[in-house]
Amino acid sequence: MPDLIPYKGRFAPSPTGPLHFGSLLTALASFCEAKAHAGQWLLRIEDTDIPRIQPGAETAILTALGAFGFEWDEEVVFQRQRLALYEAALEQLQQHDLIYACQCSRKQLTGLTTYPQTCRTLNLPFEQHAIRLKTLTQTICFDDLIQGHCCENLSQTTGDFVLKRRDGIISYQLAVVVDDALQGITHVVRGADLLDNTSRQIWLGQCLNVPQLHYCHIPLAMNEQGQKLSKQNLAKPLDLKQAPQLIQQALQALNQPDVEVDSPKKMLAQAVSQWDIGKVVKKIQLVESFE
Numbered sequence: 001m002p003d004l005i006p007y008k009g010r011f012a013p014s015p016t017g018p019l020h021f022g023s024l025l026t027a028l029a030s031f032c033e034a035k036a037h038a039g040q041w042l043l044r045i046e047d048t049d050i051p052r053i054q055p056g057a058e059t060a061i062l063t064a065l066g067a068f069g070f071e072w073d074e075e076v077v078f079q080r081q082r083l084a085l086y087e088a089a090l091e092q093l094q095q096h097d098l099i100y101a102c103q104c105s106r107k108q109l110t111g112l113t114t115y116p117q118t119c120r121t122l123n124l125p126f127e128q129h130a131i132r133l134k135t136l137t138q139t140i141c142f143d144d145l146i147q148g149h150c151c152e153n154l155s156q157t158t159g160d161f162v163l164k165r166r167d168g169i170i171s172y173q174l175a176v177v178v179d180d181a182l183q184g185i186t187h188v189v190r191g192a193d194l195l196d197n198t199s200r201q202i203w204l205g206q207c208l209n210v211p212q213l214h215y216c217h218i219p220l221a222m223n224e225q226g227q228k229l230s231k232q233n234l235a236k237p238l239d240l241k242q243a244p245q246l247i248q249q250a251l252q253a254l255n256q257p258d259v260e261v262d263s264p265k266k267m268l269a270q271a272v273s274q275w276d277i278g279k280v281v282k283k284i285q286l287v288e289s290f291e
């Protein structure tokens with residue numbers, strides 16, 4: 001029986017390199033969880049960090065997702081086309097006195113994990129400066145479907161955090177929260193490397209008065225050196241010719257039953273019909289290594 005609550009999930013890769021096995025785990029888990037709830041699954045390209053974009057990566061990502069049988073509902077959203085929406089969110093926050101300009105150099109902040117609020121009361125102009133969101137001393141808690149009950153006191157961890165960099169680049173946090181809200185996303189399924197961003201995103205969502213999302217952070221695939229598979233440490237790009245085998249391997253990593261080897265689309269359909277998120281191991285990292 002499909003759930004009666006509406007479900008809208010998404011997969012949101014950055015075009016900083018090709019998709020790898022870790023990306024496949026996230027795509028597969030978010031897709032199956034959405035479809036098993038008779039929900040929609042959207043695709044968003046997170047390309048606000050322009051200096052880190054790799055030419056051709058965006059096309060490679062779309063091609064790979066197609067080759068692995070994924071179909072998304074609604075048109076693909078590209079964050080670089082939505083800068084005006086992020087600026088509008090900043091204006092809204094400014095009207096409520098929730099943000100301020102920060103002139104601290106990277107050097108001044110070296111070695112600090114918590115921003116010491118140096119510029120909070122300086123009333124600096126917003127132009128040519130980084131923009132930070134004020135944090136409160138109250139603890140933010142949420143129940144993650146896999147990682148359990150998580151709490152964070154942002155004033156003791158990150159402190160007031162950056163929403164827009166001095167060079168004008170919109171932060172990941174701001175773009176994600178604005179887009180999840182505008183796209184009507186209800187459920188976020190993503191890698192556990194983003195777990196420690198969640199409290200910041202919940203707080204920012206509260207500041208922008210948007211509905212809180214349901215979160216599910218799946219365990220990370222690691223390489224033989226014990227590093228998470230990532231574009232930064234040059235994880236092997238997905239081999240499109242091996243799509244059926246890789247789908248099977250990804251389902252095994254997520255502790256799901258095997259599916260019959262067939263076209264990727266048919267394999268995904270069977271994976272959805274057998275999907276049970278409760279079977280995914282409740283860990284930050286998978287024990288076995290990949291690649």
Ligand SMILES: [Zn+2]
Nearest residue numbers: 102103104119
């Ligand atoms: Zn500062």
